[in-house]
Amino acid sequence: MFTASRVRLANQFKVRTFATQANKNFRVVVVGAGPGGLSVSSTLSELLGKDQVAVIEPSDKHYYQPLWTYVGGGLKDFNESVKPMGSVMPSEAEWIQDRVTKLDPDNNQVELSNGERVGYDYLVVAAGIQINWDQVKGLKEALGKDGVTSNYSVDSVKKTYPFIQDFKGGNAVFTFPNTPLKCPGAPTKITFLAEEAFRLNGVRDKTNVIYNTSLGKIFGVDHYGKVLQRLADERGIQMNFQTELIEIDAANKEATFRNNANQAITKQPYDFLHVAPPQGPPSFIKESKLADAAGWVDVNKETLRHNKYANVYALGDCSSLPTSKTAAAITGESGVLKTNLIADLKGEKIEAATYDGYTSCPLIVGRQQLILAEFSGYTGQPLETFPVDQRQISNVSQYINKEIIPSLYWGGLLNGTWTGPSKVRNALKCFRPANLA
Known part of the structure; x- marks a missing residue:
């Protein structure tokens, strides 16, 4: 028998218990209780009823990670980004609080860390992305200490803003890895927020703001990237392209970078260092028959059905879908x-x-400034919701992203009712000026 998983809800004085039987079969098994997994399991468990849908998720907390840029920038409290997993788990679904170690699509089973197996008629893989801290030498040891931080870490994101506030001048270095990553705009956002904070704190004139990115440009979609690059130039942010962080020497406060165009190695002293770490597919997916050559779940980019196993679907960061890995993308993916x-x-x-x-990358460029980038990752063309030029900096867009979208996430996406802004976009289409069509 599986041991019962007990989760105490932080905001209630009671315990909810979830238990299953060994080798039990479900109509649908969902791997992962991030936004994709919860959106799908909420809808399907309501449709199918109890004992039909299982969600396999080891964590006892659910994080709204898009808020972490605001946390790192000193604009939101970390506690606003977290809830007990039991409070967002659909009541009709069965929560197996364990970790998947093996996918066996030939036998319609998944294996758990304790060796037990769970069977399914249909499998939905929504396991997110794996952060590979070890791929940068010295990063794990340096993280959260002496000005080294990352908004991608549940612990160090709480230290980003204190480090920014304590910064007295010198080299403030920001990085973008040579891998896919969730929320690819996040490294740029914290760069702009920190630069603004240095100005407000009166240390900008003695600060070098340096953005080292493995990419060939500041943002992949030129429609918004050209605006972002202009702002970086105006604010004196030094851009180094095709430049990848490979090592941190915390004792000497020095970072080593490799230029991926000519393989040249350079060393950069730092006084503040924000790292976007290398990321990749979870190991249990990469090692399975569901993976493509790069290790992601190999699904049709239109239907989200697996290209070999017809009873397997995937969405979100772990999928092979060639679009940005964002929560906004998951809204549209989940509906399909x-x-x-x-x-x-x-x-x-x-x-x-x-x-x-469809995906969105709300590009925060100041405490009250945001460029609301919405586009298709497949075509690179804008898919904007509002009948205005969303390349323009807007404090209204900042308010929407900071205050309204989190409510849609907690109260709409996770319970399966919010599947993206396409209906809103279509309703507002008639108001869109011809030159923006």
């Missing part, structure tokens, strides 16, 4: 996946729902 999977469950033949690559 659920439409197609529900048809499977009902035995209905439908014209498959298709995902257009």
Whole structure:
């Protein structure tokens, strides 16, 4: 038998208990209780009822990670980004609080860390992305100490703003890895927020703000990237392209970078260092038959169905979908996946729902400034919701992203009712000026 997993809800004086039987089979097994996994399991468990949907998730906390840029920038409290996992887990789903170690699609089973197996009719993989701190030598040892931080860490994100406030001048260095990563705009956002903070704190004139990115430009979509680059130039942010962090010498406060164009190695002294760490597919996916050559779950980019195993779907960061890995992308992905999977469950033949690559990267460039980038990761073309030029800096967009979107996340995406802004976009389309169409 599985041992019962007991989760005490922080805001209630009671214990909810989740238990399963060994080798139990479910209509649907969902791996991961991030936004993708919860959106799908909430809808399907309500449709199918109790004992039909299992969610496998080891963590007892759920984090709204897009808020961590605001936490690192001193604009939000960390506690606003976290809730007990039991409080967001759908009541009709069965929560198996364990870790998946093996995927066995030939036998329609997943294996847990204790060696037990769970069977399924349909599998949804929403396991997120794996952060590989060890790929930068010295990073794990340096993180959270002496000005070295990362908004990608649950612990060090709380130290980012104190480090920024304590900064007295020198080299403030920011990095972007040579791998895919969740929220690829996040390294740029904290660069702009820190630069503004240095100005407000009166130390900007004795500060070098340096952004070292492995990419060939500041942002992948030129429609917004050109605006972002202009702002970086205006604010004196030094951009070094194709430049990858490979080592941190914390004792000497020195970072080593490799230029991926010519392989030249340079050493950069730092007084403040924000690291976006290398990331990749979770190991248990990479080692499975579900993986493509790069290690991601190999799914059709339109239907989100696996390209070999018809009863397997995936969404979010762990999938092979060639779009930005963001929570906004998951909204659109979840709607498409659920439409197609529900048809499977009902035995209905439908014209498959298709995902257009929609994603959003709200580019924070100041405490009250934001460029609301919305686009298709498939085409690189804008998919903007509002009938205005969203390349323009807006404090209204900042308010929406900072105060309204989190409510949509907690109260809409996680319970399966929010599947992206496409309906809003279509409703406002008639108000969009012809030159922005």
